[in-house]
Amino acid sequence: MEIYNCHIHTFTTDHVPDKFIGYGVDNLLRIAPIRGIVSFILKNVLPFSDRDLLDRYMRFLEIASKSNQKKVLKVVMGYYPEDTKFVILPMDMEHAGMGHVSHKIDEQHDELACLCKKPKYQGKLFPFVAVDPRRDGILEMTINLIENEGFRGIKIYPALGYFPQDPRLDPVYEYAVANNLPVMTHCSRGGVYTKGSINEEIKKHPHAPLNPGRFKNKYLTDYFSDPFNYKKVFEKFPDLKICLAHFGGDEEWEKYLDEPWDPDTSTDWDMSWLSKIRDMIKSGDYPNLYTDISYTILSMDDSMHILNIFMEDPDLAPKIMFGTDFYMVEREKMKERRLPMKLRSVIGEEKFKKIAEINPKRYLNIP
Numbered sequence: 474m475e476i477y478n479c480h481i482h483t484f485t486t487d488h489v490p491d492k493f494i495g496y497g498v499d500n501l502l503r504i505a506p507i508r509g510i511v512s513f514i515l516k517n518v519l520p521f522s523d524r525d526l527l528d529r530y531m532r533f534l535e536i537a538s539k540s541n542q543k544k545v546l547k548v549v550m551g552y553y554p555e556d557t558k559f560v561i562l563p564m565d566m567e568h569a570g571m572g573h574v575s576h577k578i579d580e581q582h583d584e585l586a587c588l589c590k591k592p593k594y595q596g597k598l599f600p601f602v603a604v605d606p607r608r609d610g611i612l613e614m615t616i617n618l619i620e621n622e623g624f625r626g627i628k629i630y631p632a633l634g635y636f637p638q639d640p641r642l643d644p645v646y647e648y649a650v651a652n653n654l655p656v657m658t659h660c661s662r663g664g665v666y667t668k669g670s671i672n673e674e675i676k677k678h679p680h681a682p683l684n685p686g687r688f689k690n691k692y693l694t695d696y697f698s699d700p701f702n703y704k705k706v707f708e709k710f711p712d713l714k715i716c717l718a719h720f721g722g723d724e725e726w727e728k729y730l731d732e733p734w735d736p737d738t739s740t741d742w743d744m745s746w747l748s749k750i751r752d753m754i755k756s757g758d759y760p761n762l763y764t765d766i767s768y769t770i771l772s773m774d775d776s777m778h779i780l781n782i783f784m785e786d787p788d789l790a791p792k793i794m795f796g797t798d799f800y801m802v803e804r805e806k807m808k809e810r811r812l813p814m815k816l817r818s819v820i821g822e823e824k825f826k827k828i829a830e831i832n833p834k835r836y837l838n839i840p
């Protein structure tokens with residue numbers, strides 16, 4: 474079996490804005506000597522067990538602070554069989570209102586392009602182009618990276634402050650359809666969200682009025698990420714291949730399990746994002762819609778058993794893909810190497826092969 478991890482990140486602290494993890498202690502911990510001292514104290518002096526919250530946070534920051542993407546990639550590759558393939562998702566956060574980015578998105582892309590050309594990594598890496606509609610020249614950038622640098626798809630992250638149906642993305646979507654390129658998009662509540670000003674556009678959300686009781690950006694940007702936004706995208710581009718990452722996220726899986734649905738009084742906005750994605754796939758109206766289980770599958774005790782049930786559904790089974798969201802998941806208790814092994818033991822080899830090889834190959838257009 475060839476394993477495809479369809480959702481990892483290799484960007485470092487050089488590629489994120491200076492307010493990405495805040496000020497004060499967080500930024501001090503970016504400095505290697507200080508981080509080393511704190512890490513030593515956590516592991517050897519304080520009476521915490523391995524993999525406690527502070528230990529996980531330090532591990533996360535240690536990986537993020539590596540000097541280049543190759544070193545980050547080396548960590549995750551060390552958890553998997555040698556022939557494992559990885560979809561690498563860059564992040565363009567320059568327009569998210571979080572301050573200055575020292576290494577721009579072009580540098581992040583260029584570093585990935587160089588990695589892909591090294592004999593050691595050829596055929597193993599599938600980098601996507603990070604696209605933000607607020608950046609000039611995104612179509613030209615996409616064409617160059619796809620046609621000349623070996624990139625294999627397109628990554629968007631609406632929570633950074635835009636809707637996926639933003640008309641400035643239309644030329645990129647058109648190019649993706651014409652060239653059968655997959656699109657990956659963040660689709661869970663939370664994650665990285667814009668800290669810039671929220672303009673009037675967000676009040677025009679097609680599926681819900683603005684809730685005046687939740688004016689914080691962390692909540693308002695859920696309007697950008699709502700799965701039903703992609704109905705508008707598919708109206709224009711029915712042949713576009715899109716993966717709604719995280720299958721809605723762990724909070725929405727909990728909501729699906731614990732909160733009753735009343736068809737007489739509940740609205741689209743009340744529906745769990747898991748239900749929205751599931752219903753869109755099962756409707757048959759969006760034959761090119763996929764989802765992945767990245768991050769979500771690590772953060773819920775019952776998640777693997779729920780996935781096992783979903784994989785019995787003939788409509789859902791061909792559309793779910795394996796991914797972990799490395800290294801974001803270093804903040805969770807389960808370690809990266811343990812996840813695929815535990816998942817295989819819970820859902821079985823046949824279902825794991827489907828989500829980790831068969832479905833990703835179809836999504837990535839691999840014969």
